[in-house]
Amino acid sequence: MNAWLSRYRPRYLRSLTYMLQATEYDIGDYVEWYGRTRDFSRVEQRKSLVKTPKALVVLALAWVIELGLLALAVGLVWTDNVPFCRVLALAVVIVAPFATGYLLVVPLLVVRFLIQQPLEWLITRKSRKILMQHPGLKIAVAGSFGKTSMREILRIVLAEGKRVAAPPHSYNTPLGISRFIRGLSGEEEVLIFELGEYYPGDVRKLCQLVNPQVGIITGVNEAHLGKFKSLDRTAATIFELADWIGGGPIYVNGESDLARKSARPGHLIYDRDGAGDWQVKNASTGLEGTKFTLTHGKEHLSISSHLLGLHQIGPLAAAAAVASSLGLTDRQIEAGLNAVTPFEHRMQPRTDSTGVTTLDDSYNGNPDGARAVISFLGEIQDHRRFYVTPGLVEMGKRSAQVHREIGRELARAGIERVVLIRDSATPFIAEALEAAHFKGEIMWYDDGPAAFAALPHLTVAGDVVLLQNDWPDQYS
Amino acid sequence: MKKTVGVIFGGRTTEHDVSIITAHIPIIQALEASGQFDPWPIYITKSGLWYCDQAMNKLEFFKNPDYPAVLAKQKPVQLSLGDGLTLSWPGLRSKSLKLDVVFPSMHGTYGEDGTLMGLLRLAGVPYVGCDLESSAIAMDKVLTKQVTEPLGIPSVPYVWFTASDWPTQRADILARITKRLQYPLFVKPVHLGSSIAITKVGSPKELENAIEVALHYDDKVIVEQSVEDLIEVTLPIMGNDELTLALVEQPVAKFFDFEEKYLKGGGKKSSGANSEYSHLPAQISDKLTARVNELGRAAYRSIGASGTARLDFLIDSKTNQVYLNEINTLPGSLYHHNWQAAGISGVDLVTKLVALAEERFRDTEAKTYTFNSEILKVVGGPKLG
Numbered sequence: 001m002n003a004w005l006s007r008y009r010p011r012y013l014r015s016l017t018y019m020l021q022a023t024e025y026d027i028g029d030y031v032e033w034y035g036r037t038r039d040f041s042r043v044e045q046r047k048s049l050v051k052t053p054k055a056l057v058v059l060a061l062a063w064v065i066e067l068g069l070l071a072l073a074v075g076l077v078w079t080d081n082v083p084f085c086r087v088l089a090l091a092v093v094i095v096a097p098f099a100t101g102y103l104l105v106v107p108l109l110v111v112r113f114l115i116q117q118p119l120e121w122l123i124t125r126k127s128r129k130i131l132m133q134h135p136g137l138k139i140a141v142a143g144s145f146g147k148t149s150m151r152e153i154l155r156i157v158l159a160e161g162k163r164v165a166a167p168p169h170s171y172n173t174p175l176g177i178s179r180f181i182r183g184l185s186g187e188e189e190v191l192i193f194e195l196g197e198y199y200p201g202d203v204r205k206l207c208q209l210v211n212p213q214v215g216i217i218t219g220v221n222e223a224h225l226g227k228f229k230s231l232d233r234t235a236a237t238i239f240e241l242a243d244w245i246g247g248g249p250i251y252v253n254g255e256s257d258l259a260r261k262s263a264r265p266g267h268l269i270y271d272r273d274g275a276g277d278w279q280v281k282n283a284s285t286g287l288e289g290t291k292f293t294l295t296h297g298k299e300h301l302s303i304s305s306h307l308l309g310l311h312q313i314g315p316l317a318a319a320a321a322v323a324s325s326l327g328l329t330d331r332q333i334e335a336g337l338n339a340v341t342p343f344e345h346r347m348q349p350r351t352d353s354t355g356v357t358t359l360d361d362s363y364n365g366n367p368d369g370a371r372a373v374i375s376f377l378g379e380i381q382d383h384r385r386f387y388v389t390p391g392l393v394e395m396g397k398r399s400a401q402v403h404r405e406i407g408r409e410l411a412r413a414g415i416e417r418v419v420l421i422r423d424s425a426t427p428f429i430a431e432a433l434e435a436a437h438f439k440g441e442i443m444w445y446d447d448g449p450a451a452f453a454a455l456p457h458l459t460v461a462g463d464v465v466l467l468q469n470d471w472p473d474q475y476s
Numbered sequence: 477m478k479k480t481v482g483v484i485f486g487g488r489t490t491e492h493d494v495s496i497i498t499a500h501i502p503i504i505q506a507l508e509a510s511g512q513f514d515p516w517p518i519y520i521t522k523s524g525l526w527y528c529d530q531a532m533n534k535l536e537f538f539k540n541p542d543y544p545a546v547l548a549k550q551k552p553v554q555l556s557l558g559d560g561l562t563l564s565w566p567g568l569r570s571k572s573l574k575l576d577v578v579f580p581s582m583h584g585t586y587g588e589d590g591t592l593m594g595l596l597r598l599a600g601v602p603y604v605g606c607d608l609e610s611s612a613i614a615m616d617k618v619l620t621k622q623v624t625e626p627l628g629i630p631s632v633p634y635v636w637f638t639a640s641d642w643p644t645q646r647a648d649i650l651a652r653i654t655k656r657l658q659y660p661l662f663v664k665p666v667h668l669g670s671s672i673a674i675t676k677v678g679s680p681k682e683l684e685n686a687i688e689v690a691l692h693y694d695d696k697v698i699v700e701q702s703v704e705d706l707i708e709v710t711l712p713i714m715g716n717d718e719l720t721l722a723l724v725e726q727p728v729a730k731f732f733d734f735e736e737k738y739l740k741g742g743g744k745k746s747s748g749a750n751s752e753y754s755h756l757p758a759q760i761s762d763k764l765t766a767r768v769n770e771l772g773r774a775a776y777r778s779i780g781a782s783g784t785a786r787l788d789f790l791i792d793s794k795t796n797q798v799y800l801n802e803i804n805t806l807p808g809s810l811y812h813h814n815w816q817a818a819g820i821s822g823v824d825l826v827t828k829l830v831a832l833a834e835e836r837f838r839d840t841e842a843k844t845y846t847f848n849s850e851i852l853k854v855v856g857g858p859k860l861g
Contacts, residue, residue: 004753441509454509455823457502 003039007097013062015043016101020108021055022047027105027112034101046448046470056102063177065103069096120175126176128209136165136188138210139322142195142203142241143218143253144234147172150218150315151194152343157319157336158353161328162189172196174209190326195256195377196225200237207244214249215241217263217319219256223366225396230448235262242267249325251275251318255311256368268321271312271354278324285310285379287349287357294320294337301334306341308349308359310379311372347373356463357383365392365469367402371409377466378413386417386459388451389468391425407432416440417458419451478514481507481830482528482561482575484582484592486520490672490693491583494808499581500535502812506822507579508533515571516563518553520582527561539632541743557599560787577830578603580806584668588806589615602837604829605783606805611781614803617666617698617813621800627778628769630799632701633657636666637730653683660702663687665694676702703799707791709758711772712811714825715785716832719776722811722818724768726758732740740775753834764791767798775800783832786811 006012016034023029037043049055073089073096129140142151148170155166165188167180172194184191195206220235228234239262242250252263254271263269274280276295283292290312294301305316316337323333342348345363352358361373370392377385396404397415407429410418417435417440420426430442443458445451448470455465485499486492499517509512517532527547531537540546556562557570564572578601580592590612596603606614613619621631633656637649653661660678663686673687673693683699690697712722758765772787786807790799810829812822820828 354813445511450508453505454823456505457509459818460816460821460824462819 002041006039006041007101009041011057012040012097013066013100014049015040015348016062016104017055017059018047019048020058020104021049021052025054025108027108029393031102031105043203045449047104048123048411058085058108061107062104063098066100068240069093069099082085085342087106106418110260123178124174124209127181128211130181130184131191131209131211134184134186134188134191136191137214138212138325139190139214139216140195140210140241141192141213141216141218141387142197142238143216143256143259144197144221144223144238145203145364145369146218146253146315147194147196148363149312149343149346150318151192153315153319153340154192154216154322156327156340157323157333158190158192158326160324160332160336160339161323163187164192166192167194170194170196172206174206177206195241197234197237198224200228200233201240201446203237203240204244212241212245213249214322214323215245216251217241217253217259218315219253219366219368221256221366221368222392222398222402222409223393224394225398226394227455229396231258235259238262250289251321253314253315253318270314270318270321272313272317275314275321278317278320280313280317283310285312285376287380287383288343294334296320296324296330299330301330301337303334305337308342309372309376311375312347347376354456354459355463356456356459357464359464359466362467362470367392367395367405370406370468373466373468374406374409374413374415377415377464380464383462383464384416384460385413386419386453386455386465387468388419388424388465389429390421390448390470392469393425393427395425403428407438411436411438414439417443419445419455419458421441421448421451422446478512479576479830480516480573481513481577481579482516482518482563483507483579484518484520484587486522487582487583487585487587488520488522488524489586490583490668495581495587496535496538498583498806500533500538501809502822503579503581503810503826504533506826509834510823510827512827513601515579516575518548518563521547525552526555528565534592536576555599555732557595559598559600561596561601571600575601577601577833579826579830579833580605583806583808588804589667602833604828604833606785607836610782610785611805612782614781614785614805616696617664617697617802620803624775624778624800627774627823629775629778630797632699632703632799632801634700636698637695639691639697639766642691642697646684650680650683655678656697657701660704662700662702663690664698664700665690666696666698667694672742703790703792705793707758707760707793708751708788708801709760709791710786710788710811711768712786712807713772713776713781714815714828714832716782716836719773720820721769722814722820723757723770724760724765725811725814726755728753728755756814760791764796764798767796771800772797775803779803782836783829784810785838793856 012285019033020030035134069092073092074086076089077374092229096264139154141147144240155164158164165184167177171177171180173196176435179192193210193212195203197203220238225234228237242264250267251270252267253260254260254269260269268276277293277296281293285308290305290307290309292303292313294317302315305312320333320337323336345360348360350358350360364373377387393405403425407472420429420442422444433442445454459465479588483499483503485495487495504515504517506514515533516528516530517530518526518528520526521544527550529550531585532749537543551566554564554566560574561578562572562574578596580587580603582588582592586592588611590608593603593611597608613623618636625631635653635656641649660676662676664673664674673690675689677683677686707726709724709726711724714720768789768845771789775787776785786804788801790801810825812825815825816822
């Protein structure tokens with residue numbers, strides 16, 4: 001009853017606006033969330049509405065629709081106060097919040113088709129022209145996971161010998177990239193772009209904008225499978241980058257099964273054993289970082305990276321290969337690789353005053369990434385290990401399979417405590433843990449904030465806590 | 477089925493606010509984090525009214541300056557003693573809740589001095605921490621010395637007197653202090669914790685004022701000789717019969733005062749007791765650490781402590797002499813930062829303390845306190861007793 005009544009609270013319209021903002025005004029995601037949600041009183045859990053002009057306009061529209069429907073109800077009674085009109089008015093009042101939830105998307109669709117899309121077309125067209133005249137080498141990074149890390153590794157390594165620019169944060173949409181392009185000076189020697197993909201054709205559109213000459217494919221997996229519907233479509237979309245570049249250099253992450261299988265003759269495979277002519281030897285990893293020797297002909301580069309996990313070696317080796325092809329010296333490459341530090345929310349370590357080390361991997365929400373970090377945890381000795389997760393999102397029909405596999409990996413790695421957030425995904429992890437006779441402890445919490453509040457009281461000096469993925473509110 | 481745990485805090489004491497912090501950090505938060513307990517916050521106002529509402533499980537409730545007004549709109553909770561402790565909320569939607577365990581979190585007067593423990597013993601409910609007798613002994617710094625010294629646990633030289641002695645025997649008291657003790661001195665209220673109203677006195681002219689300050693807060697005052705080449709350390713201990721020792725901890729400040737302990741937490745707002753004011757473990761020799769551990773065990777047992785207590789020691793760094801300073805039966809925030817460094821998490825700490833409370837309760841219940849007598853039949857006769 002309380003859940004039903006939550007639609008009649010003043011905060012309801014703000015919650016709708018917040019969710020549109022949280023889904024980046026993706027009508028499909030919003031409608032799916034709205035159809036699934038029963039209780040609207042606990043929507044803003046992890047974040048809250050940021051009062052941007054766009055959000056305020058949407059909120060005002062929501063009020064206009066809601067008040068308009070209520071005015072309609074009053075009007076019905078006012079014009080003809082017969083029982084039928086009174087019943088109809090009551091029905092309008094009852095239905096008003098439900099109708100507002102859906103009617104709100106109508107003006108958004110109108111604005112999108114009549115204003116936003118034409119405007120975007122004009123902006124990207126202008127940006128494409130700017131980029132066509134830019135003399136810098138354009139490198140594009142595509143993949144279901146690891147794009148931002150790859151982009152940053154390249155940016156840091158290549159900067160040892162070239163003037164490099166790359167969009168900040170996760171700017172990987174046409175508008176985000178266009179904003180970056182408008183800020184270029186024209187003197188950059190290398191530009192690195194991250195290409196985001198949500199639907200088939202997305203990577204091709206971005207290639208039309210960027211016109212890359214070198215491509216890096218970081219992997220293909222179940223990320224956004226809910227939107228792609230099949231892994232084949234995901235792979236085809238990501239390999240739109242290879243289609244665009246044609247015979248140019250394409251580096252493919254061989255540690256991603258699906259990417260390796262989609263690679264074509266002539267593509268350069270990189271993994272923890274090396275990339276192209278660059279071979280990796282004597283690799284080891286731990287909480288202090290990852291060490292290995294990179295050999296290239298007779299040259300031996302001693303790499304001591306701050307990145308955690310053997311799975312980081314492949315992208316580092318790929319960056320060395322790209323840098324070498326662009327003429328950087330071995331010493332520059334070595335300095336660049338050693339300068340790379342963990343990226344925000346991606347296996348980012350922090351040891352607090354109580355001696356507990358937290359590995360923040362909250363931006364890593366894909367099966368390959370999860371497998372890699374569990375493998376890393378398995379390597380760590382003499383520490384009590386906590387694995388905290390709400391599971392992975394947008395896994396579509398493969399959700400059960402993906403999460404059971406995570407459970408099996410955790411059991412194999414011998415993790416001491418698995419902290420699970422109650423949702424649709426984590427029961428599969430628990431099921432697989434129990435089936436694998438997991439010897440550690442499974443702890444359940446109702447939501448992320450409750451688990452995060454509990455962690456300081458569960459841990460002691462020397463413990464390692466891995467935070468795997470974070471569920472945005474639209475998936476709660 | 478989760479165990480219902482009543483956490484009693486607040487109260488008519490100078491340490492009211494500290495008590496609120498301890499109740500939440502770590503007690504209620506750790507009880508919640510464990511997933512095994514259903515904590516019920518029982519808050520006693522400064523005027524002595526008892527309230528219980530699970531909204532108070534959040535420390536944020538007490539950060540609202542208007543929280544007394546919010547509570548004033550509620551009806552105080554009622555207690556039923558006898559077959560355990562039952563909370564009752566009167567009114568149209570009345571309800572009651574029997575507590576499985578009580579976790580006292582009241583520092584100082586009425587809470588830490590044994591008063592609350594007496595109530596809980598009468599109620600017949602397991603409760604965490606020291607019992608009535610050991611709490612009462614530890615609360616009185618003079619009584620603590622009088623119990624521990626004969627057992628070979630050293631104390632610094634001291635003089636004590638009561639508020640009623642002071643106006644009539646002022647000259648005698650000052651003469652005794654001059655004769656027995658060497659400056660500088662510490663003047664302390666005997667029953668207060670959290671270092672409230674403790675003054676260090678460097679000369680006779682400061683002494684009387686310091687005594688007046690201490691008497692403002694207490695009716696019994698102790699004047700102790702200061703250890704000048706001082707290393708101050710503290711040791712939390714947990715257990716009933718089998719004892720578990722945390723780490724010997726060394727404060728960085730000259731002596732623990734209220735502000736050092738609770739207010740200078742820097743940005744570590746959620747850590748409760750300040751965890752940046754000490755060396756953990758203490759920077760002392762293994763031999764001294766072993767001596768502190770040995771005296772800690774002896775002192776803990778000498779007052780009959782159970783559950784947990786924190787023992788403070790003074791070390792003369794020139795002579796390596798170790799003195800027991802005082803025993804605290806409800807360490808601020810349970811000294812969970814120390815336990816955490818010793819490998820015991822907040823959840824493990826509260827879980828173990830609840831188990832110890834239940835263990836002691838079972839032992840107590842197994843004792844025989846009543847017997848059948850014929851005395852009532854003969855009362856009124858020619859001779860009784």
